[in-house]
Amino acid sequence: MSSLEIKNLHVNIGDKPILKDFTLSVPKGEVHALMGPNGTGKSTLAKALAGHEDYEITGGDALLNGKSIVGMAPDEIARTGLFLAFQYPNEIPGVSIANFIRAALTARLEDGEELDAAQYYKTLYEKMDMLKIVRKFTARSVNEVFSCGEKKRCEILQMAMLKPEYAIMDETDSGLDIDALKAVAEGVNLLRSPERSSLIITHYQRLLDYIVPDRVHVLANGRIKRSGGKELALELEKSGYAAFAEAAA
């Protein structure tokens, strides 16, 4: 029950089926990698699970700790325990990072409860120190005029503050230079715990040098084509996705 369980999931964008009978289980405490060629539905899975209205779930189910999140509003899914680190995090002009994260935490409180501001900032600064983010970052508007590396670090900071049980990291490595990649990976590793699991979506093996996965899955043509241990990623690095693309055709 303590898992992210995706069962026979079908997802359409408009009339076009993207995920077809997709099944995957990520038990609590594990880190899985989802790899595959571009355009096979990796990001579709991420957006669909997070409840984006443009991604229509036409069949199957997705469960967090045994509870279906299909049909839930995006904010409800988030509060149930799923976090999506975006491939392209959106700009929120005029909303500071500190206020944004505070609003997200406040949304998780019971009615009438209030966030202790002093404690909040103490925790925020601890996490920032851990992720090597300078303090003045908090006053900046969320993702506005951020570099790619800053955006991804901001995603990891939010994850560290919200402490989700399940995190999906959608191409978190894309657009990062090696230093930023290492920093982001370090952040993810620091959050590894028996209480949390992650699904790392990536096109390249590179990130997996730094975040070593328990399992690797290959997605092609809308469903899992192969699963294996961390060595599968290395194999893919050598052989590429051609074999899977052919299988899909």
Added chain:
Amino acid sequence: MATETIQAQSLAERFGASGGDLPGAGVAWLTAMRATGLEQFAEAGLPTPRLEAWKYTDLRVLEKMAFGGAAETGAVPTIDLIPSLLPDAAGPRLVFADGRFCAAVSDVGGLPDGVMAEPLTAVLERDPSLVEDHLGRLDSAETDPMVALNTALMADGLVLRVAPGVTLEAPLTVIFLGGQAEAAVAYHPRNLIVLGDNSRVTVIEHHAGIGPGTYLANGATDVHVGAGAALSHVKVQAEGADAFHLAAMRARLDRDASLESYSLATGARLSRNEIAVRLEGSGARCRLNGAYMMRGTQHCDNTTVIDHLVPDTACDEVFKGVLDDTARAVFQGRITVHPDAQRTDGNQSCKTLLLSDGAEIDAKPELEIYADDVKCSHGATVGELDAEALFYMRSRGLPEATARNLLIESFLAEALADISDEDLRSALLASVTHWLSKD
């Protein structure tokens, strides 16, 4: 009495002229000014879109209405009915209800030497010469019909004079209350703000509807900011749902003078806030910012006219609005750089967020530049709430309404961000939050 005069008089009576004797009846220059105003109004009639300055705001809706004057013994509002932007503010306060000064709930004690803040009626009674040089002296040849009507019928308002070099630390608050009377009422507040050289003052102008009544508040404000002086003007327009709120401010700035004007409008069935600034001295600068939030069938017009007349002057304008339902807003911003006004620096931006398909904004930025060494920019944008940004925020657990409100608040905040008084800025942002919570 000539036929025209009788006609003008009967027209004026439909806009509150029947409210008793007007102050300053024995003052010749004022009587002449009133007569001219009445003539001009009678000749021009209510503004219609045929007038370029009123292209998108049609006052013909007033044609079929008749407004009485405020009763001589109008109800004086109790202190708990008086809105307060700054709950802890200890500064001076003048309260007007239905256009009449309410001494009982006003407090102008403890003003420092060199600061005069009094109702216009009192000044006209005591010494009209104190206002003679400034009252109505900025009306141009093409006088606005509604300002002309104000001139004809002005009864009361704020007179603020600050002596050279004097700083008034706490903001001066002027509160105009309407909507208490059962019958439709019109009043025409006339304010005068004269700052001596190197003086500084913050004026908060707060208009609020405290009853369901229909009323027309047709205000005009004459402003003169002396050399090196600074006026900070914050206006809150929260008139009642059946109110018509018209306001025209005419300001003249001397060398190195500064005018900062921030307005926040949420009220009235129809409102117009017009500010005209003449930058007459080198180094003079003005900032005219405004935020507005309208819903239902509200109509809100912001019109600004800035004249750069001499070298080295600057203006900055940021107007931001949020429109829901079938609300409609107008932004007209004219910046004229006259031939001598080299090295003018002018920036104008007007951004609108439409929350529904039925909402509409008419934006008319106009730059007229007759000098060659000039930096001027303007831009107008119209958009909807960013759906992807909303999804992003919700994916962090923020409920939809919270995410929407946060986006709207942060959108409007830009227009209020430069208010240096932090309490004041927070209070205005709290008004924004309050408006959103009423949805």
